[in-house]
Amino acid sequence: MSPDPHGELPVDPDTRPLHFRGHALLWVFAGGLLGTGARYWAEEAFPASEGHWPWATFAVNVIGAFVLGVLLELLARLGRDEGWRQRVRLFGGTGICGALTTYSAFALEVAELSRASAVLTAMAYALVSVVAGVGAAWCGIACASAVDGRRGAGA
Amino acid sequence: MIALAVMAAGGFGAVARFVVDGAVRSRWPGVTPWGTFVINVTGSAVLGIVAGLVIFHAAPHGLQVIVGTGFCGGYTTFSTAGFETVRLAQKGERLRSAAYAVGTLAASVAACAVGMALAYVF
Numbered sequence: 001m002s003p004d005p006h007g008e009l010p011v012d013p014d015t016r017p018l019h020f021r022g023h024a025l026l027w028v029f030a031g032g033l034l035g036t037g038a039r040y041w042a043e044e045a046f047p048a049s050e051g052h053w054p055w056a057t058f059a060v061n062v063i064g065a066f067v068l069g070v071l072l073e074l075l076a077r078l079g080r081d082e083g084w085r086q087r088v089r090l091f092g093g094t095g096i097c098g099a100l101t102t103y104s105a106f107a108l109e110v111a112e113l114s115r116a117s118a119v120l121t122a123m124a125y126a127l128v129s130v131v132a133g134v135g136a137a138w139c140g141i142a143c144a145s146a147v148d149g150r151r152g153a154g155a
Numbered sequence: 156m157i158a159l160a161v162m163a164a165g166g167f168g169a170v171a172r173f174v175v176d177g178a179v180r181s182r183w184p185g186v187t188p189w190g191t192f193v194i195n196v197t198g199s200a201v202l203g204i205v206a207g208l209v210i211f212h213a214a215p216h217g218l219q220v221i222v223g224t225g226f227c228g229g230y231t232t233f234s235t236a237g238f239e240t241v242r243l244a245q246k247g248e249r250l251r252s253a254a255y256a257v258g259t260l261a262a263s264v265a266a267c268a269v270g271m272a273l274a275y276v277f
Contacts, residue, residue: 019173025173032165033165039165040225040228065233090173098172098229098234099165099168099232103195104230104263107263107267111267111271126264133234137234137241
């Protein structure tokens with residue numbers, strides 16, 4: 001075994017956990033910027049009126065959950081979480097989908113609907129959102145599995 | 156101009172989520188994704204306080220848009236919560252999966268209401 005020609009250098013120049021590495025934070029920031037921009041546009045274009053179903057938040061949450069399901073399942077099937085796959089996950093998954101969807105606005109809307117005496121709408125909005133969000137993520141995962149399965153079978 | 160501020164705040168919120176999630180995961184590794192739970196509950200509490208300040212104390216609306224829609228919106232996440240619920244169920248943890256979905260909902264709405272109440276009192 002030949003001696004390491006760069007014995008003076010550390011073996012791995014960056015052993016810090018991923019969430020402390022500058023490049024990872026930058027990918028998440030860039031994705032978060034875009035996801036938040038899209039959600040802000042949706043909230044401005046389709047503002048919720050008092051006592052009524054907040055369609056904008058509902059739509060971004062369900063769409064984001066579906067896209068995240070597709071993305072994470074595809075990436076997991078394509079290989080290990082490193083290199084370009086990790087960058088796509090941080091930018092598109094953690095960044096865009098994570099910031100496009102929101103739990104705080106959803107929780108506030110449930111509280112606001114209750115305060116506006118629309119308790120039934122509040123309860124329906126809360127339950128339908130959670131069920132639709134979980135269902136959308138499940139559909140996304142199933143779609144990605146089906147596409148990947150066909151790719152494997154067709155090859 | 157305000158759109159840019161909201162987007163930047165959302166970018167920082169997403170980074171905060173990434174760091175908090177990593178920190179919670181390394182401290183409490185296990186099946187239940189406590190990172191996302193902690194993020195969604197704390198973010199909802201902060202948004203409750205901000206909304207309460209705007210409603211009860213006539214704080215500027217820009218505060219709610221930049222800190223609320225921007226930072227809290229980028230910090231908390233609905234998609235990851237849904238995705239993790241499905242992953243738990245796929246691992247055969249059906250009960251934990253259902254408890255995670257219902258627990259996140261109940262705790263986040265309660266945290267938001269408490270935040271609003273705090274803003275009302277003070």
